Amino acid sequence: MPGGDWPSDEWLHGFADGQAFLNQLGRHLKVELIKAGYGSLVPSSDERFWGRTGFNNSLPSDLLYTSNWSERHAAFVCGLGTFGLSEGLITSKGMAGRFGSIITEMYLSPDRREYQNVDECCTRCGKCAKNCPVNAISLEEGKNHSICSKFLGQILEKYWPRYGCGKCQINVPCESKIPQKNNENTN
Ligand code: B12
Ligand code: SF4
Numbered sequence: 797m798p799g800g801d802w803p804s805d806e807w808l809h810g811f812a813d814g815q816a817f818l819n820q821l822g823r824h825l826k827v828e829l830i831k832a833g834y835g836s837l838v839p840s841s842d843e844r845f846w847g848r849t850g851f852n853n854s855l856p857s858d859l860l861y862t863s864n865w866s867e868r869h870a871a872f873v874c875g876l877g878t879f880g881l882s883e884g885l886i887t888s889k890g891m892a893g894r895f896g897s898i899i900t901e902m903y904l905s906p907d908r909r910e911y912q913n914v915d916e917c918c919t920r921c922g923k924c925a926k927n928c929p930v931n932a933i934s935l936e937e938g939k940n941h942s943i944c945s946k947f948l949g950q951i952l953e954k955y956w957p958r959y960g961c962g963k964c965q966i967n968v969p970c971e972s973k974i975p976q977k978n979n980e981n982t983n
């Protein structure tokens with residue numbers, strides 16, 4: 797496999813340490829909101845949260861890759877973006893980022909959601925599918941979690957304790973912005 801198919805140091809750290817930062821930020825915001833008198837919780841850090849990423853699991857395949865709190869759906873509902881072919885959420889800052897969420901009793905004025913459909917920011921240019929080192933994505937079938945997860949398992953072995961891939965989220969028209977429909981194959 798060509799070296800370029802493996803993750804860069806930046807991506808490995810962005811994934812693992814970036815998530816640690818998000819968790820810490822969530823905890824901090826929760827404490828401050830509660831101190832200010834607003835009941836709050838961070839679903840992904842709550843004791844009732846669970847997620848399955850397919851590793852070491854003997855469950856049926858449709859139950860292997862899921863969680864009981866979807867950051868992407870939370871972000872979609874909050875108006876941050878819509879789903880792409882690679883299944884990542886495309887926001888005005890693009891797809892190459894991570895999400896965190898917090899539920900609070902503090903009243904915040906709603907702003908306007910700028911889209912109608914679940915997938916309207918994706919042009920279906922297919923660049924994410926071309927980038928995937930293990931062909932886990934196709935225009936016909938979308939994304940195959942099992943193939944993706946297996947590759948992530950190999951990366952975990954090689955780069956333990958860090959892992960991550962994300963080639964479907966970089967060097968794509970939706971990497972850092974909502975792509976233009978009439979300019980599909982350029983960054
Ligand atoms: C399990 C998991 C995986 C599994 C795959 C399972 C999966 N469902 O995607 C594996 C290990 C393979 C994986 C890989 C990666 N993941 Co991951 N993963 C998760 C995790 C922990 C749970 C996802 C989940 O199952 N949610 C529950 C299900 C119901 O919701 P969902 O998957 O979010 O939603 C999908 C389905 O509902 C589907 N769908 C089917 N029918 C319909 C119908 C309608 C109407 C709608 C709206 C949707 C829909 O569309 C949604 C989008 O895929 C989340 C964190 C979280 N708690 O949300 C991160 C998360 C999804 N992962 C993320 C990332 C970045 C990655 C990687 C790039 C890893 C990396 N950093 O290198 C890769 C590749 C991502 C890719 N191409 O999708 C980010 C996505 C950021 C983004 N911009 O979207 C998340 C949100 C983590 C985070 N905190 O930011 N991941
Ligand atoms: S690379 Fe193209 S097809 Fe893939 S999610 Fe982004 S806009 Fe959609």
Ligand code: SF4
Nearest residue numbers: 928944961962963964
């Ligand atoms: S994270 Fe890597 S293996 Fe998984 S779909 Fe994206 S490019 Fe393919």
